Amino acid sequence: MKKVLGLSLLLTSAFFMSCSDDDPIVISPETVIENAKTTFVSNYVNIVEANYNDALAKTKDLQTAINAFVAAPDAAKLATAKQSWLDAREPYGQTEAYRFYDGPIDGADFGEIEGNINAWPLDEALIDYVADGTGGQEASDNRQNIVNNITEYPNFTKEILRNLSGYSENESNVTMGYHAIEFLLWGQDATAPSAKLAGQRPFTDFTTKENSERRKQYLKLATEILVEDLEAVTKQWKSGAQYRTEFLALSKNDAIDKILTGAAKLSNGELSGERMVTAVVNQDQEDEHSCFSDNTHRDIYLNAKSINNIINGSYTKVDGTKISGTSLLEVLTLVNAAEAVTLTTTATTVMAKVKVISDAKFFDYQIIGETKDNNNKPVMSAVTSLEKQGIELAQAGKTITGNNIDSEV
Amino acid sequence: MNKVFFYAIVTLLLFSCNKKEEYTSLYNYENGEELSAGKLTTTILGVNAFDQKVPGLSQLDGRSFFVGNSLFRQNWVSSPASTTARDGLGPTFNARACSSCHNKDGRGKPLETGQKFSAGFLMRISTSGIGAHGGPKTLTNYGGQIQEHANLGVSYEAKVSVTFKTIKGTFTDGESYELKEPIYTISDEQFGSLQNALTSPRVGQQVIGLGLVDAISNNDILANADEFDADNDGISGKANYVWDVVKNQTVLGRFGWKANQPNLKQQVAGAFSGDMGLTTSLFPDENCPSPQQDCQKFPNGGLPEVTDEALTDIMIYSSSLSVPIRRNFKDENVLKGKQIFKDMKCNSCHTEVFTTSNNYPANKTLENVTIRPYSDFLLHDMGDALADNRPDFKATGKEWRTQPLWGVGLIDEVNNHTFLLHDGRARNIEEAILWHGGESEASKEAYKNLTKEDRTAVLGFINSL
Numbered sequence: 001m002k003k004v005l006g007l008s009l010l011l012t013s014a015f016f017m018s019c020s021d022d023d024p025i026v027i028s029p030e031t032v033i034e035n036a037k038t039t040f041v042s043n044y045v046n047i048v049e050a051n052y053n054d055a056l057a058k059t060k061d062l063q064t065a066i067n068a069f070v071a072a073p074d075a076a077k078l079a080t081a082k083q084s085w086l087d088a089r090e091p092y093g094q095t096e097a098y099r100f101y102d103g104p105i106d107g108a109d110f111g112e113i114e115g116n117i118n119a120w121p122l123d124e125a126l127i128d129y130v131a132d133g134t135g136g137q138e139a140s141d142n143r144q145n146i147v148n149n150i151t152e153y154p155n156f157t158k159e160i161l162r163n164l165s166g167y168s169e170n171e172s173n174v175t176m177g178y179h180a181i182e183f184l185l186w187g188q189d190a191t192a193p194s195a196k197l198a199g200q201r202p203f204t205d206f207t208t209k210e211n212s213e214r215r216k217q218y219l220k221l222a223t224e225i226l227v228e229d230l231e232a233v234t235k236q237w238k239s240g241a242q243y244r245t246e247f248l249a250l251s252k253n254d255a256i257d258k259i260l261t262g263a264a265k266l267s268n269g270e271l272s273g274e275r276m277v278t279a280v281v282n283q284d285q286e287d288e289h290s291c292f293s294d295n296t297h298r299d300i301y302l303n304a305k306s307i308n309n310i311i312n313g314s315y316t317k318v319d320g321t322k323i324s325g326t327s328l329l330e331v332l333t334l335v336n337a338a339e340a341v342t343l344t345t346t347a348t349t350v351m352a353k354v355k356v357i358s359d360a361k362f363f364d365y366q367i368i369g370e371t372k373d374n375n376n377k378p379v380m381s382a383v384t385s386l387e388k389q390g391i392e393l394a395q396a397g398k399t400i401t402g403n404n405i406d407s408e409v
Numbered sequence: 410m411n412k413v414f415f416y417a418i419v420t421l422l423l424f425s426c427n428k429k430e431e432y433t434s435l436y437n438y439e440n441g442e443e444l445s446a447g448k449l450t451t452t453i454l455g456v457n458a459f460d461q462k463v464p465g466l467s468q469l470d471g472r473s474f475f476v477g478n479s480l481f482r483q484n485w486v487s488s489p490a491s492t493t494a495r496d497g498l499g500p501t502f503n504a505r506a507c508s509s510c511h512n513k514d515g516r517g518k519p520l521e522t523g524q525k526f527s528a529g530f531l532m533r534i535s536t537s538g539i540g541a542h543g544g545p546k547t548l549t550n551y552g553g554q555i556q557e558h559a560n561l562g563v564s565y566e567a568k569v570s571v572t573f574k575t576i577k578g579t580f581t582d583g584e585s586y587e588l589k590e591p592i593y594t595i596s597d598e599q600f601g602s603l604q605n606a607l608t609s610p611r612v613g614q615q616v617i618g619l620g621l622v623d624a625i626s627n628n629d630i631l632a633n634a635d636e637f638d639a640d641n642d643g644i645s646g647k648a649n650y651v652w653d654v655v656k657n658q659t660v661l662g663r664f665g666w667k668a669n670q671p672n673l674k675q676q677v678a679g680a681f682s683g684d685m686g687l688t689t690s691l692f693p694d695e696n697c698p699s700p701q702q703d704c705q706k707f708p709n710g711g712l713p714e715v716t717d718e719a720l721t722d723i724m725i726y727s728s729s730l731s732v733p734i735r736r737n738f739k740d741e742n743v744l745k746g747k748q749i750f751k752d753m754k755c756n757s758c759h760t761e762v763f764t765t766s767n768n769y770p771a772n773k774t775l776e777n778v779t780i781r782p783y784s785d786f787l788l789h790d791m792g793d794a795l796a797d798n799r800p801d802f803k804a805t806g807k808e809w810r811t812q813p814l815w816g817v818g819l820i821d822e823v824n825n826h827t828f829l830l831h832d833g834r835a836r837n838i839e840e841a842i843l844w845h846g847g848e849s850e851a852s853k854e855a856y857k858n859l860t861k862e863d864r865t866a867v868l869g870f871i872n873s874l
Contacts, residue, residue, distance in 0.1 A: 282479070283493065406452065
């Protein structure tokens with residue numbers, strides 16, 4: 001409803017301005033489109049800023065909970081820390097469409113921070129003990145790891161942990177970010193998917209278990225690193241920050257290219273391909289995005305929401321207030337109304353389908369029996385819609401800017 | 410009359426305008442030359458420049474790409490394992506993931522002095538004589554390469570370390586340079602001495618465009634062969650003929666530093682077997698030479714460990730990686746460098762253009778594409794300085810396959826280093842040129858004779874690829 005109102009206001013004001021006898025200024029349709037592009041980009045920037053602010057605030061809450069837990073570990077404080085982690089994922093999950101265009105989150109100029117914040121799958125065996133046969137280093141390490149290998153890593157600093165992630169130039173050796181913290185809070189999900197249980201790490205891992213002090217230290221430092229990294233990203237989008245200023249100074253077409261590249265790639269590549277199809281094909285809970293906490297159903301929903309926020313030009317903050325402005329659909333309607341109708345339908349379908357996944361929970365259970373060539377079951381039908389949406393987003397970009405946009409990761 | 414006058418004025422105006430803005434390049438930009446993979450070229454640059462899939466894959470192949478990417482990137486674990494998808498590493502191995510040696514689908518790093526973990530380096534070994542099917546004769550106790558890692562309870566084979574000797578030289582204009590010659594030491598051999606083994610050090614190459622190379626017809630590669638230098642230009646170009654384990658016969662080789670693998674699928678399966686200790690339907694036997702009892706007794710991760718379905722996904726993935734578009738391709742300096750590159754006859758081996766065949770069933774999207782790999786995929790004598798003195802099928806100890814140059818200028822951005830050549834001994838493009846010898850001696854000398862400005866132009870051109 002609101003979107004229709006927004007659009008009609010936009011068109012009406014153009015009409016008024018061009019028809020007023022007192023004011024002979026004629027606003028051409030081209031100008032209306034240009035204005036819509038401008039307000040779409042500025043609305044996007046406002047959404048990005050609010051979204052990262054939320055993610056950072058909730059991650060700082062997580063840090064508070066973890067610090068309290070580490071100071072005096074018990075079951076209740078572990079539960080609080082876990083809930084804080086889940087809460088922090090709600091805004092963060094919605095930021096993922098701001099990727100894939102070399103911005104503050106994953107641009108080389110900014111140090112590819114995304115890899116520290118949200119890389120997965122984790123090499124949990126490199127961090128802490130794991131069940132037999134789920135990893136571990138070479139024989140000479142005796143399957144020990146950073147927490148338990150005192151000889152190799154006598155003490156921890158943030159610097160040491162930062163340098164270890166991706167050691168040996170291997171992008172799979174991930175030891176930092178949300179998922180490292182998730183693993184330390186939940187532990188491996190060693191139960192069958194049918195048990196519908198997440199990781200069962202006892203709080204005694206942080207009290208009586210061997211190397212509990214080191215485990216606490218790792219958890220605390222990993223969280224500090226996460227907050228620092230997220231702060232660095234958030235800072236770049238604040239009013240007056242260099243990146244935000246540069247982004248707003250881009251030609252509107254270039255800015256829209258970036259916005260839609262991120263959204264299209266998340267839709268057609270990262271989310272549908274990396275995070276959903278791969279799990280379906282491998283039938284392996286290790287291939288779930290949040291495999292320790294069994295929170296993948298929310299990741300999927302929130303990532304889709306991230307794209308949808310751009311399509312509909314609105315973001316609801318954690319405190320319930322709404323940021324909204326010119327949406328992609330409004331701009332697209334001005335340029336090609338038919339494409340806008342198609343995208344509206346697809347976007348609605350996507351959200352309905354990811355809601356089914358979110359409501360069903362336990363993604364590791366949901367994928368059982370699905371295959372990559374059967375598009376009718378819940379997970380793969382969501383994949384199919386996301387792929388379609390990604391292609392339509394890339395097409396929308398081309399329609400609006402005239403430039404080719406690649407939706408494929 | 411008026412009309413004539415009008416035209417005269419217009420012409421004059423145009424002429425004067427043109428004259429003001431007139432700018433003629435001294436060198437030629439060729440239409441589309443920036444599209445290294447033709448219509449399949451990716452425009453994504455930066456750290457993910459080598460990660461991009463070619464456009465136009467079918468929906469199912471597009472999905473396989475992601476699954477293959479995941480299999481490529483993630484660590485395999487030893488058996489028995491609770492992870493079902495990546496189970497069966499080793500028993501002996503060089504790396505736990507494809508991405509260990511091809512980080513972000515890019516290039517592995519060479520061994521460094523005192524290094525703890527190798528990140529994309531391995532040592533091939535053999536003994537003198539010719540092995541089964543005409544390949545290198547493997548060592549009974551070790552197989553074809555040194556696996557420096559092993560699963561818990563199994564012995565690794567041996568360790569390799571390196572030191573460097575400095576070689577000094579000067580350009581004709583008086584500027585000096587230094588090359589670093591690696592000297593390798595094999596130690597800690599667990600199954601008998603390797604001190605007399607033939608050795609060949611290797612780093613992992615970037616995996617971009619491999620499907621396009623696979624899709625070139627044999628005839629198009631053989632068209633550039635001139636084994637006995639019949640045209641008398643000092644450049645031969647020799648085809649390697651290697652063993653195809655599926656066809657069970659000797660065929661043209663085109664992959665690997667010595668063109669010792671016939672096709673992409675065997676190259677990939679060979680890497681699974683040799684580098685990671687994973688069995689496939691192509692190489693179904695565990696890589697456990699006879700004295701390695703612990704290795705032989707170790708539990709495996711299924712038969713084969715990499716299922717045919719997974720191998721197909723990896724094949725779709727590795728064959729569908731695009732090649733990034735060139736940068737600065739219209740810069741005067743780059744175009745000048747391109748001309749000098751040609752004048753120095755670098756393109757005698759670094760052949761610019763191929764068109765893929767119209768019959769590549771493994772990935773139909775790759776058919777009939779004009780590509781610019783800058784390689785002839787043939788063997789050339791590269792002189793004593795680069796020689797490993799280890800024959801590999803038809804390749805002598807001095808011969809190496811021309812390395813494709815597409816994407817070379819982006820290795821730094823993707824992998825944070827600029828090490829080149831088969832064992833990464835060249836620290837940058839210029840050093841790689843200076844290591845050239847044998848058939849490429851004249852081209853190297855030509856480079857050394859260039860002025861600093863022209864050398865910079867050549868490097869600018871190569872970096873633009």
